[in-house]
Amino acid sequence: MNDPHEKIDQQRRRFIGTAAGVTTAVVAPGVFLHRVATAQSEDGQGSSQGATSEHRWGMLIDTAKCAEGCDACVTACNRENGLDLQTKPEGQSEAKWLDQRSAWIRKVKLQDEVSGRITNLPLLCQHCEHPPCVDVCPTGASFKRADGIVLVDRHTCIGCRYCMMACPYKARSFIHSEVEHKLTVAPRGKGCVESCTLCVHRLDRGEFSTACAEACAQDGHGAIVFGDLKDPDSALNQALRAQPNRQIREDLELNTGVRYAGI
Amino acid sequence: MSFLSGFYAFLFYFAVVLLIVGLVNKLVQYARAPAPLKIPTTPAPTSSGKVALRMFREVVFFESLFKGNKWIWIFGWIFHFGLFLVTLRHLRYFTDPVWPLITFIQPFGIYGGIAMVVGLAGLWARRVLVDRVRYITSPSDHLILLLLLLIGVSGLSMKFAVHTDIVAVKNFFIGLMHLQVNPLPSDPLLLLHLLLVAVLLIVFPYSKLLHAPGLFFSPSRNQVDNPREKRHIAPWAERLEQE
Amino acid sequence: MKRIIYREWRIEPARYWGLLAILLAVIGVGGAAALYMEHVGHWVTGMNNSVVWGTPHIFAVFLVISASGALNIASISSVFGRTAYKPLARLSGLLAVALLVGGLLVLVLDLGRPDRLIVAMTHYNFRSIFAWNIYLYTGFMAVVIAYLWTMAERTGNKYTHSVGVFAMLWRLALTTGTGSIFGFLVARDAYDTAILAPMFVLMSFAYGLAIFILVLMFAFDQDRERRPLGDQMLRKLSRLLALFVAGVLYFTLVYHLTKVYGAQHYGLVSWILRDGGYYTALFWIGWVLIGGLFPMGIIYHPVLGTRRAWIAAACGMVIIGGLAAMAVIIIGSQAYPMPMFPGHMVLESGVPGGAGGLPAPYVPTLPEVLLGIGGVGVALLITAVGVRVLQFLPESLADDIIDPHATLRTSKA
Amino acid sequence: MAKADFEVPVLKPYAEIPALEPGTMAHSKTFQAKAEFQQALGFPGELVEDWQERAIDKMGELLGRYRSLRVYLDSCVKCGSCTDKCHYYLGTKDPNNMPVGRQDLMRKVYRRYFTLAGRFFPKLVGASDFTREVLDEWYCYFHQCSQCRRCSVFCPYGIDTAEISMAAREIMDSIGVGQKYCNEIIGKVYKIGNNLGLPGPALRDTLEGLEEDVFDETGVEVRYPLDEAGAEILLVTPSADFFAEPHVDGLIGYGKVFHEAGLSWTMSTHASEAANFGMFIGSYANMRRVAQRIREAAIELKVKRIVFGECGHAWRVAYSFLNTLAGPWDFLDPRYPVPQHICEFTYDLIQQGKLRFDKSQNDDMVLTYHDSCNVARASRMGDRPGGQFEIPRAIIRAACNNFFDMEEETIRERTFCCGGGGGLLTDDLMEVRVKGAMPRVQALNNVMQEKGVTHMAAICAICKTQFTKVLPYYGMELEQIVSLHQLVSNALILTGQDRDEEDAEETSDEAA
Amino acid sequence: AAPALGKNYVVPDSEAAQLEHCVEPTEVMRRNHMQLIRHQRDATVHGGIRSTKYSLARCVACHASYEDGKPIPVAAKGQFCQTCHAFAAVTLDCFQCHKTVPDGAGHSPGFGAGRQGGGSQQ
Numbered sequence A: 001m002n003d004p005h006e007k008i009d010q011q012r013r014r015f016i017g018t019a020a021g022v023t024t025a026v027v028a029p030g031v032f033l034h035r036v037a038t039a040q041s042e043d044g045q046g047s048s049q050g051a052t053s054e055h056r057w058g059m060l061i062d063t064a065k066c067a068e069g070c071d072a073c074v075t076a077c078n079r080e081n082g083l084d085l086q087t088k089p090e091g092q093s094e095a096k097w098l099d100q101r102s103a104w105i106r107k108v109k110l111q112d113e114v115s116g117r118i119t120n121l122p123l124l125c126q127h128c129e130h131p132p133c134v135d136v137c138p139t140g141a142s143f144k145r146a147d148g149i150v151l152v153d154r155h156t157c158i159g160c161r162y163c164m165m166a167c168p169y170k171a172r173s174f175i176h177s178e179v180e181h182k183l184t185v186a187p188r189g190k191g192c193v194e195s196c197t198l199c200v201h202r203l204d205r206g207e208f209s210t211a212c213a214e215a216c217a218q219d220g221h222g223a224i225v226f227g228d229l230k231d232p233d234s235a236l237n238q239a240l241r242a243q244p245n246r247q248i249r250e251d252l253e254l255n256t257g258v259r260y261a262g263i
Numbered sequence B: 001m002s003f004l005s006g007f008y009a010f011l012f013y014f015a016v017v018l019l020i021v022g023l024v025n026k027l028v029q030y031a032r033a034p035a036p037l038k039i040p041t042t043p044a045p046t047s048s049g050k051v052a053l054r055m056f057r058e059v060v061f062f063e064s065l066f067k068g069n070k071w072i073w074i075f076g077w078i079f080h081f082g083l084f085l086v087t088l089r090h091l092r093y094f095t096d097p098v099w100p101l102i103t104f105i106q107p108f109g110i111y112g113g114i115a116m117v118v119g120l121a122g123l124w125a126r127r128v129l130v131d132r133v134r135y136i137t138s139p140s141d142h143l144i145l146l147l148l149l150l151i152g153v154s155g156l157s158m159k160f161a162v163h164t165d166i167v168a169v170k171n172f173f174i175g176l177m178h179l180q181v182n183p184l185p186s187d188p189l190l191l192l193h194l195l196l197v198a199v200l201l202i203v204f205p206y207s208k209l210l211h212a213p214g215l216f217f218s219p220s221r222n223q224v225d226n227p228r229e230k231r232h233i234a235p236w237a238e239r240l241e242q243e
Numbered sequence C: 001m002k003r004i005i006y007r008e009w010r011i012e013p014a015r016y017w018g019l020l021a022i023l024l025a026v027i028g029v030g031g032a033a034a035l036y037m038e039h040v041g042h043w044v045t046g047m048n049n050s051v052v053w054g055t056p057h058i059f060a061v062f063l064v065i066s067a068s069g070a071l072n073i074a075s076i077s078s079v080f081g082r083t084a085y086k087p088l089a090r091l092s093g094l095l096a097v098a099l100l101v102g103g104l105l106v107l108v109l110d111l112g113r114p115d116r117l118i119v120a121m122t123h124y125n126f127r128s129i130f131a132w133n134i135y136l137y138t139g140f141m142a143v144v145i146a147y148l149w150t151m152a153e154r155t156g157n158k159y160t161h162s163v164g165v166f167a168m169l170w171r172l173a174l175t176t177g178t179g180s181i182f183g184f185l186v187a188r189d190a191y192d193t194a195i196l197a198p199m200f201v202l203m204s205f206a207y208g209l210a211i212f213i214l215v216l217m218f219a220f221d222q223d224r225e226r227r228p229l230g231d232q233m234l235r236k237l238s239r240l241l242a243l244f245v246a247g248v249l250y251f252t253l254v255y256h257l258t259k260v261y262g263a264q265h266y267g268l269v270s271w272i273l274r275d276g277g278y279y280t281a282l283f284w285i286g287w288v289l290i291g292g293l294f295p296m297g298i299i300y301h302p303v304l305g306t307r308r309a310w311i312a313a314a315c316g317m318v319i320i321g322g323l324a325a326m327a328v329i330i331i332g333s334q335a336y337p338m339p340m341f342p343g344h345m346v347l348e349s350g351v352p353g354g355a356g357g358l359p360a361p362y363v364p365t366l367p368e369v370l371l372g373i374g375g376v377g378v379a380l381l382i383t384a385v386g387v388r389v390l391q392f393l394p395e396s397l398a399d400d401i402i403d404p405h406a407t408l409r410t411s412k413a
Numbered sequence D: 001m002a003k004a005d006f007e008v009p010v011l012k013p014y015a016e017i018p019a020l021e022p023g024t025m026a027h028s029k030t031f032q033a034k035a036e037f038q039q040a041l042g043f044p045g046e047l048v049e050d051w052q053e054r055a056i057d058k059m060g061e062l063l064g065r066y067r068s069l070r071v072y073l074d075s076c077v078k079c080g081s082c083t084d085k086c087h088y089y090l091g092t093k094d095p096n097n098m099p100v101g102r103q104d105l106m107r108k109v110y111r112r113y114f115t116l117a118g119r120f121f122p123k124l125v126g127a128s129d130f131t132r133e134v135l136d137e138w139y140c141y142f143h144q145c146s147q148c149r150r151c152s153v154f155c156p157y158g159i160d161t162a163e164i165s166m167a168a169r170e171i172m173d174s175i176g177v178g179q180k181y182c183n184e185i186i187g188k189v190y191k192i193g194n195n196l197g198l199p200g201p202a203l204r205d206t207l208e209g210l211e212e213d214v215f216d217e218t219g220v221e222v223r224y225p226l227d228e229a230g231a232e233i234l235l236v237t238p239s240a241d242f243f244a245e246p247h248v249d250g251l252i253g254y255g256k257v258f259h260e261a262g263l264s265w266t267m268s269t270h271a272s273e274a275a276n277f278g279m280f281i282g283s284y285a286n287m288r289r290v291a292q293r294i295r296e297a298a299i300e301l302k303v304k305r306i307v308f309g310e311c312g313h314a315w316r317v318a319y320s321f322l323n324t325l326a327g328p329w330d331f332l333d334p335r336y337p338v339p340q341h342i343c344e345f346t347y348d349l350i351q352q353g354k355l356r357f358d359k360s361q362n363d364d365m366v367l368t369y370h371d372s373c374n375v376a377r378a379s380r381m382g383d384r385p386g387g388q389f390e391i392p393r394a395i396i397r398a399a400c401n402n403f404f405d406m407e408e409e410t411i412r413e414r415t416f417c418c419g420g421g422g423g424l425l426t427d428d429l430m431e432v433r434v435k436g437a438m439p440r441v442q443a444l445n446n447v448m449q450e451k452g453v454t455h456m457a458a459i460c461a462i463c464k465t466q467f468t469k470v471l472p473y474y475g476m477e478l479e480q481i482v483s484l485h486q487l488v489s490n491a492l493i494l495t496g497q498d499r500d501e502e503d504a505e506e507t508s509d510e511a512a
Numbered sequence E: 001a002a003p004a005l006g007k008n009y010v011v012p013d014s015e016a017a018q019l020e021h022c023v024e025p026t027e028v029m030r031r032n033h034m035q036l037i038r039h040q041r042d043a044t045v046h047g048g049i050r051s052t053k054y055s056l057a058r059c060v061a062c063h064a065s066y067e068d069g070k071p072i073p074v075a076a077k078g079q080f081c082q083t084c085h086a087f088a089a090v091t092l093d094c095f096q097c098h099k100t101v102p103d104g105a106g107h108s109p110g111f112g113a114g115r116q117g118g119g120s121q122q
Ligand code: HEM
Pocket: B058, B059, B060, B062, B065, B072, B075, B076, B077, B079, B080, B123, B124, B127, B141, B144, B145, B148, B209, B211, B212, B213, B215, D077, D078, D079, D156, D157
């Protein structure tokens, strides 16, 4: 298996270009307000630096450590992003609602067809370097930030669900009904598509962790290592070097930011 | 009260009075003049309900114009429909609370504004490019197009470039409706927009803009085609009969 | 060459208004359904996070590709110079625009946020085929309108050929673009093939022509003066339809063969052809039988193929078959589980229909169906009003007036 | 081809909008009425001293009397929709023959004297004083309008240039500038009872001749009665029907239809003319006076119904105005509309299966139909809008095997005027007439080329006369124009008629 | 720019009620606040710039009023954003997604302790 870092480095230049392009395209209309972009808040909370291409955030998930029956990461994500505040519309059947509610991270249980070995893993947006969801999105609402996080700008998402068709991991959810309760950090409303943000609000605030990784560690499993793929010394890179790992659906060559060990 | 607010307050009272007086005068003239003969352009509807339908189609779809000339129709219709939407959107400056329907339509008014300007541009192009229309065009026809175009452009600039204080504008006009003068923001575009609007109100009853009420009075469109069934006679013609 | 006279549709006013009333009612119901869906959210549809495109998309895609196919008649006449089709060219253009508008309307009203349509028109991601399609669609309309103009306005006649060629290329691009919406979904087995684009082109020919023939027969029949539609003309059109239908079947075969050939897709093929439950039924009964073999049988039948009612029925079948084909292609392939972990069985995937294992559930609900039908209503309304107020329909298609073989010989006069 | 001292327009396979050529028709001046004819109608004999003031006053009076005038003069936005709709413009390229151009001749005067803008900024709004030149323009161009109302169909406000040219002619009459043709004819009607000045005995002679002809031809005694009191129906028909070809063949047809219907009918020497030229000169008073004759005749002859023969503007006056001008008609049989058109009458009989036709009698012709403008755009037949289009066509289809319509833009309410209506049917306007006929002749020519049409049926005396006169200029035959009831007459099988061939019976069954 | 005219729409018991001025002069806010937050929006969502002064969360935090210590949604009838927009017949879809009351105690737009202060919009 190739060393993933090399590939990331190779493609780095190209990807800076695209990210910068997207950003200016979206930002350009507010010409006379450009000064705003650089203005600092007095309260000094969080970074006004913003996302840069010096980082690329990613994860390594060690399926061997992921415990059967555990769903700490799922619960944590739901709490962190207000997904647990969703309510089933009145009159909807339970089964259908499960299919329609938003979920950013899911527990998957696999059995090897030959050996019969059971594997558990959490499946979330893989933050692909070449995300099909971004390629197909007509308005550019799906986009990749400079630091590799794939997001939906829900101000320009028209709810066409093409990205959901395109995502090979079924990582995305469509908001099927009105959302009454939400968090300030995670606005959410009917008619748009969303997916794991890699807890971007934490990152931007300068906290380098995700809720899922944190919860997994807290529960003592430590199956998820979060970090900067571009920092050779990061815990993530150390872990990647230490363990053979792969991408799910490697054949598609998406160079995912989330890697799995043990499948 | 600043001079500016006072001036515009006066201007608008003046313009509206002129508009109403002029228009009422015209409408009375039209209404008073009898239509002594049945002259609907046939095939014409045979009952007044159907006449209303015909008028509706004329007013809303410009049916006859459609038959006559597709280019004029398309631009004319774009312009008028745009104007209609803009007018609806503008109602928000004069009603408080704003009617829910207006609130709903309000955002479409912006597209209406764009459509209006596009339509006007097309109509103007025809005045310059088509020899027949150039021949029948007099300076006033150009001026009215210019006036409307400037109103549209100044309005759109306020929407897209240099914003104005909508709340204050609305307070000013609501105030006028209650006979009090509230301060008007002194943004140049707004002042231009309003000045031109006042001009429009003033010229309305004295120009070809009378086509709007005129259509409703046009005997070849608003008459019922039933002369054999119902005797139709004007007062002055009846007097002839007495002689 | 004799001049072709076009006349506005002269249907009995009472019938016309009746027809409009019916269409308006259909559209009204469709609109109300859309409003309802938007108001409460998509949870009232059968769609979910696995089957994200549902019945509205069946109708929308069907209408959009039919639009392209409907224009085929005009192309045949002005690009390939078959004068026999010339009198049909205008109607063909009108139908193309009408069907496209109907299809797009359905697509737009099914968006999660149709109120942001303006966003879709001002923000483009040029790597998205979908964004290109927005251009393709609006451009198509502009091109067809220009094309119609060159046909109707004598000063424009001289451009008809070149605009016609352009329109034809555009049309092929449009169908290919629509096909590519699926073709680009590399992640999905069913779509990951180059054959999809040409198959869509052929499907568009078939469906567009079927709709065209029905509309033509209805319009001519309902005209107060009962415009003559020659037997030979009709026969020619229906034969052409049969040819296209055969082409669709051929591509269907090739499609599945290529899939079987790539061993990794074997699962999908066997699922659709054998184990897919009602998707299998839709495929065999809808797509193949009703949409393919039956109509071909009718049209090539020596007796039935000459009966107008049967020809109309064959057209109807092609349309039904087309909807079935769309259902299989669009929904079947979403329902089929995504192969994420080769060599593994998915025992659990967090939520049903999630990452694999079982086929995803999808049961259409009434509002979606009504929305789709509403789109059809819009297309027909535009057509009905169009032929009534403008000169789209030729005065006669009697065989002695329109020589159906006019291509072979150069015309005398 | 008839000789012309002007350029006859070339017929093209497609209608074309010509580029403007100002002043091409400025030389056209129809003869002015002499003093005696003017005075007979109550107008000054010649241009009065203070004509300008009096004209303005008259205009003011008319503005108060006619809402149409008032609204139309204000409302035009110069949109241009009507500019290419007038056949006179299409035939002459003269911008003053564009409907709006024609209206503007009056509008500029109106603006100058009746609007604020015109009073203060005449240049800005194109207003102008009523000068002698303007008066000349008026006389010239208001006599190049056949009052066909085609422009009104396409105007978004329905502005009817016919109303304006009628008003202009009335104003001109009121200052002593009248047209010879119209005013003389109205005078004849007052004096003798019809436009052609045919006295009673002459009429009687002609009708007796017709009876003999029909008997010779068919062996059936069809009557053409005159002044027979107590008849069921009074037929009022244009005087051309009494002798001129092809008009008279129409009259023969009416007689046969009445005969088959089994109803007694009569014509009247007092009202031996359906035409009412009072309309052309916009004079309500004269129009009323002419119309009153019909009322008097109906009362005198104690008829129960009134039927009008084939005449376009006469039918307009009859259908739209007769009730107003000479009503109420409460002494007639209320079961029938007053008045009825002969086509309505024939059509009803066809519907009831009372007429039998041998269509093959018309097989020597391939027909098209000219919708006369006054019927098409100013009146109706039957009880539904558009009956004036369907009924004549239905009759033709019942009586003929070969029928093709002309292009859609040139028929029904969009029909082109023959070019001779509105009081222009005079030789001193031949150039205007020939050029104005161009669009209609062009459309006719196209169906002739493409469908092999040989004849055109019409239901208007002016149309028929005009076509027989102008078609030769375009290299066509004057016989190509037929009366609609001529077709009926040809194909109608009278009860008891001698038939040449027995087998004709079969075809007639189908027709019935 | 000209001064803001007429009455003031700041609601009592909000943080703003105690302050002199908004993040920009009032006449600028009146005219251009939508541009400002929209621009901030793009900067935040795409650029990850979280804390400049035109944050929507900050608007809400500063302009929300309180009743019995509990914040009232800014989009509720009679509240700051709603009053004006109703007057100007503007409909916002922002609050379909965005929370209309500030998070946490204290009037800070903190991102962390997201779950207090009522998750409900109404
Ligand atoms: C019942 C309402 C109205 C109807 C049915 C109507 C109809 C029309 C039509 C059919 C035309 C001719 C086509 C064209 O040139 O666009 C026209 C022209 C025009 N209308 Fe209206 N209109 C109405 C109200 C108004 C109003 C309220 C205004 C202005 C404030 C207006 C301004 C104009 C102007 C300026 C033109 C002339 C365009 C040119 O000069 O080329 N209309 N109108």
